[in-house]
Amino acid sequence: MWNHLPFDLLANIFSFLAPDSLARASSACRHWHTCVTAYPLAVAPSESQRHPAWFVAMPTRNRGLCCYAHNPIGDSWHVLPLDFLPAPVRPIAPIGSLLLSRPTSGTSLQLAICNIFTRQYRNLPMLNITRTNPAVGTVVLDQAQLGPFPFFRVYVAGGMSEVPRGGASYEPTVEMYDSRRDKWELIGSMPMEFAVRLTVWTPNESVYSNGILYWMTSARAYSVMGFDIGTNTWRELNVPMADRLEFATLVRHNGKLTLVGGTCGGGACVWELDVEDNWGMVEKVPLELGMRFLGGKESWGSTKCVGGDGVVCLYRDLGSGMVFWREVVDKKGRWEWYWVEGCCFIRGKQVQNLPIKGVLLHPNLAPSLFLNN
Template sequence: MWSNLPFDLLAKIFSFLSPDSLARARSACRRWHTCAKSYLLTSSWPQHQQPWFLALPTRNRGQCCYAHNPVTGNWHMLSLDFFPVPVRPVASIGSLILLRSTNSTILQLAICNPFTREFRQLPALNITRTNPAVGIVLLESGQHGNSLCFMIYVAGGMSDAPRGGATYESTLEMYDSRDGTWQIVGPMPTEFAVRVTVWTPNDSVYTDGVLYWMTSARAYSVMALEIGSNRWRELSVPLSDRLEFAALVRRNGRLTLVGGMLDGGDGCIWELEEGEKWVLIENVPVELGMRLTGGKSWGSTKCVGSDGAIWLYREIGSGMLVWRQAEGKGKWEWVWVEGCCFVRGKMVQNLIIKGVLLQPNLANSSCLNC
């Protein structure tokens, strides 16, 4: 029966498979391989699937990463031995990961698909920069099938002065995946160039035409860049002097702040509403918060989010706390995810990680074939 199914019906069945199951289906026979490949090239899969959590060691030890399948709850190990240079993850871009090279202090970016083992270094920036802020704008209207359109903004950083030494670079540079080039799109106030260089990590959130970065020092604040007007401004953070950790994510299209109080206090989630007013929308359940932190401080907690899920995590072997949209229920729920300690019976070393959320895709990406 299965060998006689029409391609369109077989493709419909494939649409319900998770990426790992689809990969196995592709290897079953020539007909299934051809159908799955054709389906991947012509569909918008897997946008309806829950994003996977990828844990990448911050020091690229062993050249591998670990992926959590939210459907089955299983952890998988993915080899990264196809990377030509040492790298550190920056963020996800749809089904791709943005990386930066670690063999130089000068910013050099690359993109990869860890599931298809494709890797491509992006062109060098127009200005050599050390430690700038990096922001990503995903052009959702341009994402169809294997076509992914995005822009990368690089702000500030240190650059070499004409007469020696180094100076803060007060310019904004942008990479457009549609033409594969960098261009300087305007100046930025010197005070913001200093702030994003010294105090801003790479994590960014884009929503409603604005890029946001959280400063990394107490008291926390938010740096905001309006893309269209190239206007910079600073936003306050609720309880900024009492937060031990703070991170920005996007939830249901809105800018969302996740923070943990000093001295083992509450974990809180705020949402930015009109008028740049922060509204408390959720508290981390006390028992789960204690389980995540071990009853200690929030200091080493990290956070990554997508429109449908927010992950709080620490090391690869520690449990992870997820606040996610419950399928078919129209509400959000808290879920505990066990850390990755074993993969196929082999013990996993407990490493410091950087987590990213992405939609696995087995189709070839045009962004990686330029």
């Protein structure tokens, strides 16, 4: 009977499975494999977000060999080969189950999209202006569509560009890529001061909230720079304890712009931005988890953070333990802190400790037509 169920009914059943369970189901028979790989399994927001995001650790050295993924349901680590990529990449931002990245083989920005679970990869078109080290931000146009065919935009601001007489200068313009049209267009200018600071002091990580893309400057004292995508205007926000924070990262929490940071000799805290652009502290990392994370040290300087709606993660390197703050399943509005061991062994085999860049992805095993274009 199971071998003859219609694809739509079978896909609805499969949508309840965690990604690793779905992978095992796809190997049961040809009928199930065809359903998993050729039929859309996520057709509603509740289904596309049914399972929590996986933490994916991308090594920052020896890039191109593999990455490591933590399954929060089974509390298990998996190794994923990256030999399908044409070149080593640096992750920039997740787009549902897809990863926006840039090859590390050149200095000028070239963006690409890949699905590390289905081993698909596609370069985006070249920008209108050749840029080095610009700020990059992403916006998903339809939050309900985080399955294999998302509609999204990518914004690129600042960077260095070549000048006609030789040399390079800061580029005070903004370009936007729309996945529905598959092309870039220049959409506006920006103050030269902002172009300089985005190029020199701002990492690529961005957060989108209430129509504005935000970036955190990487130099103390920290500050936040925002770009309103509706009006093409720029703004700057102060950061609480800006001159004392040893690390500061922007994430989304309950749809709001949220700041996570820690001070030397003190704890790590979470602040949210309200409608009047005031920061309010909403949470602290529990003392015992903070001490375990720091390993007896007082400095948060090596801490990294990644987050999204439903989860925030503090991490350092591949082998070190991580602190998660996650929304409790079936108890909307309730969040809990807990510890996750680092990746030291996979299937009994020791894993080399490596510096990493973490991203949060919702695995999807259905091949994306966008990546096949």
